[in-house]
Amino acid sequence: MTDPLERRLRDAMKAYAETVTPEDIDRSREQSVTNAGASTGTADSRWLWRLSIAGLAAAAIVIGGLGIGQLSEPSRSPQADPVPETSETSTSTSRSTPERTTSTSSTRSAAPESSRTTAPKQQPSPTPKRTTATTQRPVPEPSTRSTPPPPEREPRSSQTETPTESAEPPPSVMTRSHQDPARLQVNVDARPAQGTQLSWRATATGTASSDSPSGGVLGYTVDHGDGTTESRQVRAGCDGASPVRPVTFSTGDQQHDYGRSGTFQVRVQVQYCSDHGKTESGAGTQTVQIP
Amino acid sequence: MTTLASSISPAVIGTRNAAQGVTHVPQDLDLADLYAAHHLSMVRLARLLVDDVATAEDVVQDAFLGLHRNQHSLRDSGAAAGYIRRAVINQARSTLRRRRTARAHLKVAEPEVGPAADADLIVSEEHREVLQALSRLPERQREVLVLRFWSDLSEAEIATAMGVSKGTVKSQASRAMKTLQKHLEAARS
Numbered sequence: 334m335t336d337p338l339e340r341r342l343r344d345a346m347k348a349y350a351e352t353v354t355p356e357d358i359d360r361s362r363e364q365s366v367t368n369a370g371a372s373t374g375t376a377d378s379r380w381l382w383r384l385s386i387a388g389l390a391a392a393a394i395v396i397g398g399l400g401i402g403q404l405s406e407p408s409r410s411p412q413a414d415p416v417p418e419t420s421e422t423s424t425s426t427s428r429s430t431p432e433r434t435t436s437t438s439s440t441r442s443a444a445p446e447s448s449r450t451t452a453p454k455q456q457p458s459p460t461p462k463r464t465t466a467t468t469q470r471p472v473p474e475p476s477t478r479s480t481p482p483p484p485e486r487e488p489r490s491s492q493t494e495t496p497t498e499s500a501e502p503p504p505s506v507m508t509r510s511h512q513d514p515a516r517l518q519v520n521v522d523a524r525p526a527q528g529t530q531l532s533w534r535a536t537a538t539g540t541a542s543s544d545s546p547s548g549g550v551l552g553y554t555v556d557h558g559d560g561t562t563e564s565r566q567v568r569a570g571c572d573g574a575s576p577v578r579p580v581t582f583s584t585g586d587q588q589h590d591y592g593r594s595g596t597f598q599v600r601v602q603v604q605y606c607s608d609h610g611k612t613e614s615g616a617g618t619q620t621v622q623i624p
Numbered sequence: 625m626t627t628l629a630s631s632i633s634p635a636v637i638g639t640r641n642a643a644q645g646v647t648h649v650p651q652d653l654d655l656a657d658l659y660a661a662h663h664l665s666m667v668r669l670a671r672l673l674v675d676d677v678a679t680a681e682d683v684v685q686d687a688f689l690g691l692h693r694n695q696h697s698l699r700d701s702g703a704a705a706g707y708i709r710r711a712v713i714n715q716a717r718s719t720l721r722r723r724r725t726a727r728a729h730l731k732v733a734e735p736e737v738g739p740a741a742d743a744d745l746i747v748s749e750e751h752r753e754v755l756q757a758l759s760r761l762p763e764r765q766r767e768v769l770v771l772r773f774w775s776d777l778s779e780a781e782i783a784t785a786m787g788v789s790k791g792t793v794k795s796q797a798s799r800a801m802k803t804l805q806k807h808l809e810a811a812r813s
Contacts, residue, residue: 342804
């Protein structure tokens with residue numbers, strides 16, 4: 334490497350790079366990055382909400398099941414409570430003995446050997462998770478996960494699921510929920526300019542199906558509120574293959590002359606690409622007083 | 625990952641890259657702070673790799689969003705600057721690849737992008753000659769030179785940023801300089 338060439342390279346690169354000044358940079362992108370941070374935060378909190386709702390639903394099912402169990406067997410003695418430990422090993426045989434004799438179950442429950450026959454009888458009693466998990470095992474797993482528990486089944490079988498599993502959506506819903514739905518929020522910034530002129534600018538931030546952070550928007554329509562509308566097309570259509578990603582779009586500074594004073598509502602509707610090639614739109618309005 | 629922030633002391637960062645708009649970034653910063661500290665220098669770096677400012681901004685924005693998505697996998701917050709630089713290089717590479725493919729197959733699909741019309745007027749004749757020769761280099765060689773002479777990275781740092789070995793960096797740099805010299809001599813004659 335020759336030193337003069339290195340120096341020339343450094344100088345040339347520095348000169349070229351410095352042609353990009355802070356003024357050349359699109360400031361709206363900064364907002365987009367901030368929004369992206371915020372939207373990811375809400376996605377996390379959305380999952381937290383789902384989990385907590387799932388937990389509450391599972392708890393409600395368990396409590397409801399216990400209530401039903403106690404109603405159906407009001408004479409049952411509390412001695413059956415310790416038994417669920419033993420019923421864990423007796424799941425398969427317990428299904429083969431459907432008849433119930435509650436009086437014997439409560440007396441036999443303490444003996445591990447006899448628990449095979451008593452296990453089904455103890456089902457209505459309040460039980461910890463371990464027991465219920467084993468009673469559910471014979472049920473085919475895909476059906477319990479993808480569909481809600483069948484109504485004819487004993488309430489306890491639905492209680493047996495762990496909170497997160499019981500409230501999880503079907504697989505098809507889960508797959509879709511991995512991708513955040515496209516949604517753009519439109520903000521209109523309109524203010525009176527000279528005379529009866531209006532200066533406005535609309536910004537759309539959020540997520541859309543796009544192959545670049547500044548893409549995804551098909552066009553926009555502005556209703557100036559005085560009976561005139563204006564449409565602009567940005568791109569021809571949605572390809573359906575681009576991922577849903579955070580995007581920022583700005584109409585840039587626009588002008589409109591009302592020709593008279595008054596109060597007008599400016600409404601800007603932005604059409605954008607949603608996932609799977611669909612088209613969505615979002616709108617923002619602002620009322621402006623022309624002096 | 626060896627990064628600017630993790631491998632060099634903050635004081636060094638502050639002085640070494642002051643000219644490039646990079647300032648020392650404390651360890652526990654959020655995305656907005658990182659953006660404020662590194663955005664301009666990363667756009668400049670991306671511009672040296674992809675030519676036009678708009679694409680460079682796209683590249684850098686993608687890099688920052690990528691950092692945000694993967695921030696949990698970062699070893700420490702000091703690695704963020706290195707992560708962004710590497711992401712910028714990868715994104716720039718992808719952009720150039722996409723651009724080439726679009727030009728080859730769908731001539732109308734992607735608008736012609738390149739330096740601004742007045743870009744040549746802003747840089748001097750001498751610099752323009754060097755930049756033209758630089759733009760004719762293969763992608764990797766150009767990346768090595770840009771990281772070496774503009775980002776001021778060491779061979780090890782360049783290797784980390786580009787995801788190649790130190791030996792590859794050395795050989796690419798050597799080849800790039802020779803080719804550059806040839807291009808410049810040819811242009812002069």
